[in-house]
Amino acid sequence: EAEERLPAAPEDHWKVLFDQFDPGNTGYISTGKFRSLLESHSSKLDPHKREVLLALADSHADGQIGYQDFVSLMSNKRSNSFRQAILQGNRRLSSKALLEEKGLSLSQRLIRHVAYETLPREIDRKWYYDSYTCCPPPWFMITVTLLEVAFFLYNGVSLGQFVLQVTHPRYLKNSLVYHPQLRAQVWRYLTYIFMHAGIEHLGLNVVLQLLVGVPLEMVHGATRIGLVYVAGVVAGSLAVSVADMTAPVVGSSGGVYALVSAHLANIVMNWSGMKCQFKLLRMAVALICMSMEFGRAVWLRFHPSAYPPCPHPSFVAHLGGVAVGITLGVVVLRNYEQRLQDQSLWWIFVAMYTVFVLFAVFWNIFAYTLLDLKLPPPP
Numbered sequence: 001e002a003e004e005r006l007p008a009a010p011e012d013h014w015k016v017l018f019d020q021f022d023p024g025n026t027g028y029i030s031t032g033k034f035r036s037l038l039e040s041h042s043s044k045l046d047p048h049k050r051e052v053l054l055a056l057a058d059s060h061a062d063g064q065i066g067y068q069d070f071v072s073l074m075s076n077k078r079s080n081s082f083r084q085a086i087l088q089g090n091r092r093l094s095s096k097a098l099l100e101e102k103g104l105s106l107s108q109r110l111i112r113h114v115a116y117e118t119l120p121r122e123i124d125r126k127w128y129y130d131s132y133t134c135c136p137p138p139w140f141m142i143t144v145t146l147l148e149v150a151f152f153l154y155n156g157v158s159l160g161q162f163v164l165q166v167t168h169p170r171y172l173k174n175s176l177v178y179h180p181q182l183r184a185q186v187w188r189y190l191t192y193i194f195m196h197a198g199i200e201h202l203g204l205n206v207v208l209q210l211l212v213g214v215p216l217e218m219v220h221g222a223t224r225i226g227l228v229y230v231a232g233v234v235a236g237s238l239a240v241s242v243a244d245m246t247a248p249v250v251g252s253s254g255g256v257y258a259l260v261s262a263h264l265a266n267i268v269m270n271w272s273g274m275k276c277q278f279k280l281l282r283m284a285v286a287l288i289c290m291s292m293e294f295g296r297a298v299w300l301r302f303h304p305s306a307y308p309p310c311p312h313p314s315f316v317a318h319l320g321g322v323a324v325g326i327t328l329g330v331v332v333l334r335n336y337e338q339r340l341q342d343q344s345l346w347w348i349f350v351a352m353y354t355v356f357v358l359f360a361v362f363w364n365i366f367a368y369t370l371l372d373l374k375l376p377p378p379p
Contacts (some may be wrong), residue, residue, distance in 0.1 A: 003368070013323075015067075017143050017299050018067055018240060020218060021033045021034075021362055022067075026066040027066060027067050028065065028066055028067070028073050029063060029064065029065055030065075030103070031064065034065050035296075041121060045150045045235040056306060062183055073224045076123060087245060090357075092190065095130065096326075098115065098116075098122065098125055098126050098129055103109060103230075107134075108129075111128075111129055111132050111218075112125075112129055112185040114128075114215045114218050114219060114221070115128045115129050115209040116274075116275045116276050117215050118215055118219045118220075118263075118264070119202060120270030120272055120273030121220065121273050124226060124336050128219060128336070130193050132218070134218075135197055136216045136222070138213075138217035138218050138222070139141050139222060140216065140217055140222040140225060140226045140229075141209055141210065141213035141214050141217050141225065144193075144229070144252070144255075145206055145209050145210060146207070147194060148193065148202065148205070148206065148252060149195055149198070149202070149206065151176070151194040151195065152165075152195075152196055152199070152202050155174065155195070156199075156264065158311075159171065159347075162198065162199050163198050163199055163200065164197065164198040164200075165196070165198045165199075166197040166198060166250065166257070166300065166312060167250075167306040167311060167312075168306065169197075169306060169307055170187075170309065171306075172248060172307060172379035173379045174195055174196050175188075175191075176192060176194050177192055177195050177248055177250055177379075178192040178214075178237050178240070178241075178250070178251070179248045179251040179378065179379060180241065180245060180246055180247070180248065180375050180376070181375050181376065181377065181378040181379075182378060183241060183364055188237070188240065189234055189237040190230070190233055190237070191233060191256060192233075192237060192248075192249045192250050192251070193233050193251065193252035193254070193286045194252075195251070196250060196251045196252075197250055197251060197297075197300060197312075197313060198337065199256075201250075201253075201293075201296070202251075202280045202297070204292075204293050205251060205252050205253060205256050205293075208256050208260055208286075208289070208290075209252070209255075209256055209259075210257075212259055212260050212263050212286075213225065213229070213259050214258060216263060216333070217335065220332060220333065220336065224291060224332045224340075225227040225259065225332075225371060227259060227328075227332070228255075228258050228259060228262060228325070228328060228329045228332055229255040229256075230255065230325065231261060231328055231353065232254045232255040232257060232258025232259070232320065232321035232324040232325060232329075233252065233255040233258075233321075233322035234254075234357070235258075235321065235323060235324045235353070235357075236249065236254025236255075236257075236316070236317030236318070236319075236320035236321050237254065237320075238251050238320065238356070238357060238360035238361075239316045239317060239319060239320035239323075239360075240314040240316045240317055241360060241363065241364050242359075242360050242363050242367075243316050244301075244314040244315075244316045245367075245368065245373055246310070246311060246373070246374075246375055246376060247301065247310075247311050247313060247314035247316075248310065248311075248312075248313050248314070249313055249314055250313045251313070251317070253293065253297070253317055253318045253319060254318065254321035254324075256321065257290065257321030257322050257325060257326040258322070258325040258328075258329055259289050259325065260286060260290060260325065261324075261325025261326050261329060262325040262326065262328075262329025262332065263320065263325075263329075264283060264286060264287070264328050264335065265325065265326050265329070266330060266333040266334060267279060267283065267335075269330070269334070270334075281351075293318075294318050297313075297314075297315035297318060298315045299314065300312045300315075301313065301314055301315050307379070309376045310376030310377070310379070311375075324353070327349040327352065327353070328346075328349045328350070331346045331349060356358075
């Protein structure tokens with residue numbers, strides 16, 4: 001009877017099954033009983049998931065598995081205690097690596113490719129491969145990208161210019177651009193991502209968002225990747241308001257550089273575990289593209305302005321995005337399906353980010369007046 005319920009059993013059914021192996025109601029079952037349960041229902045479980053569960057059974061030194069671990073695992077959730085058991089115990093998987101499996105459909109090969117692009121541990125890759133359902137799809141990065149393209153096309157038509165739009169005299173009049181004279185309009189610290197300097201600026205950002213952001217969102221979800229992206233965007237505009245006080249800001253480079261920097265840092269920190277193809281070459285290409293885009297931004301910032309005395313947009317937002325990526329971003333990418341609130345580094349970096357935001361807010365309120373800074377006139 002328990003075997004018939006196993007494939008689609010919700011949490012309350014898992015409790016009934018657990019109680020069958022825990023007649024004394026102790027809250028624990030022996031690893032031997034757990035192995036027997038898995039072996040008796042092996043045909044009803046995803047093969048990779050069964051391997052992970054068996055690895056858990058082998059790694060419990062005390063010979064017992066608690067009820068919460070049991071329910072979390074069988075409900076396709078991964079607790080911190082499970083993670084520690086896998087990391088500290090015997091993690092040898094009995095079957096061949098996921099990369100060696102044959103006869104996969106196109107969608108299965110895509111999911112496997114994403115797993116090897118983003119996850120450094122085989123056990124995580126197999127878990128993701130069996131768990132991913134494409135519901136919901138990676139909507140956040142796709143939606144942001146489509147909005148950026150739509151706003152760019154609209155501005156291009158209205159200004160009659162697509163290359164180096166930022167040099168058009170009416171460019172800064174758009175209500176989405178961050179401008180130092182209008183910094184009290186708080187939405188501009190975020191909405192500037194929908195304005196780009198030109199098609200050359202938009203093109204690279206869109207490519208990086210889709211090639212890096214979409215796979216990361218498929219693995220880590222829209223909430224986490226959206227958090228890193230938005231944190232990079234806000235840090236970028238605030239960094240400009242502190243370090244390049246007279247300059248406006250446009251483009252999504254703060255968010256893009258946060259995601260790409262986090263991904264590259266994660267690859268470097270887990271170099272031996274990352275099995276993506278040509279990783280050294282691809283890292284070099286990514287760094288070259290980022291350097292070219294940053295160089296373009298620096299050149300444009302100091303190029304004679306089309307609307308003096310206001311300079312062209314700042315490049316400092318890129319640096320703000322990188323800072324977020326190698327702090328908050330790395331913690332997110334290193335903790336696949338783990339509770340971020342249980343990670344001490346997460347709270348350290350959140351505190352650092354909060355202090356920076358508060359400092360930048362007070363700086364924007366008081367520093368401009370105290371320094372008697374002469375700002376360019378409103379657009």
